Amino acid sequence: NAGVMQNPRHLVRRRGQEARLRCSPMKGHSHVYWYRQLPEEGLKFMVYLQKENIIDESGMPKERFSAEFPKEGPSILRIQQVVRGDSAAYFCASSPPMGTQNQPQHFGDGTRLSIL
Amino acid sequence: DAKTTQPNSMESNEEEPVHLPCNHSTISGTDYIHWYRQLPSQGPEYVIHGLTSNVNNRMASLAIAEDRKSSTLILHRATLRDAAVYYCILSWAGSYQLTFGKGTKLSVIP
Numbered sequence: 001n002a003g004v005m006q007n008p009r010h011l012v013r014r015r016g017q018e019a020r021l022r023c024s025p026m027k028g029h030s031h032v033y034w035y036r037q038l039p040e041e042g043l044k045f046m047v048y049l050q051k052e053n054i055i056d057e058s059g060m061p062k063e064r065f066s067a068e069f070p071k072e073g074p075s076i077l078r079i080q081q082v083v084r085g086d087s088a089a090y091f092c093a094s095s096p097p098m099g100t101q102n103q104p105q106h107f108g109d110g111t112r113l114s115i116l
Numbered sequence: 117d118a119k120t121t122q123p124n125s126m127e128s129n130e131e132e133p134v135h136l137p138c139n140h141s142t143i144s145g146t147d148y149i150h151w152y153r154q155l156p157s158q159g160p161e162y163v164i165h166g167l168t169s170n171v172n173n174r175m176a177s178l179a180i181a182e183d184r185k186s187s188t189l190i191l192h193r194a195t196l197r198d199a200a201v202y203y204c205i206l207s208w209a210g211s212y213q214l215t216f217g218k219g220t221k222l223s224v225i226p
Binding site: 033056104106 | 150158162203208210211215216
């Protein structure tokens with residue numbers, strides 16, 4: 001499968017624990033985006049990364065959330081000390097460099113995070 | 117950001133064409149019109165995008181009004197697999213943030 005791979009598909013955590021969500025982009029894609037979808041809402045942009053660089057994290061909460069895309073391995077979205085309000089579906093997308101042609105983004109099937 | 121307006125829901129009979137409208141009266145000259153769809157329990161799937169001219173691909177056609185203030189996504193023969201929420205999104209050239217609204221929930225009747 002050459003698509004965007006996210007794991008785990010479902011993740012259950014208790015309040016105060018840490019959640020780590022992984023995303024492997026499509027082959028040949030060097031740009032990764034994370035979005036969050038709360039119940040009954042549209043997707044909201046969180047962060048945009050290239051290899052070893054965070055380009056734009058304007059959509060990410062200032063506390064407890066961090067993201068990385070190391071030189072080797074998948075991109076990781078990390079949520080520390082989770083709270084009930086973090087329950088959502090988290091989607092990762094990837095693309096080749098945007099350039100001026102407005103490249104489409106290819107999405108994974110998401111990680112559904114549930115906080116007990 | 118320029119906004120889009122879509123009907124909340126639409127219905128179509130299986131194997132008939134579907135025309136999904138989108139209004140974007142404040143579109144700027146550099147805004148591309150993108151369509152994505154999201155099937156239940158899946159991530160969004162890119163459908164088609166265009167700037168000024170009509171576009172066709174294997175999934176759908178995109179018809180863009182001459183003044184670019186509206187567009188229509190055309191599914192030529194709806195199948196049950198096309199039942200999804202369809203999002204019309206404006207994105208300027210070089211932009212990377214996709215802003216998803218509520219979209220149009222398409223139901224396909226067998």
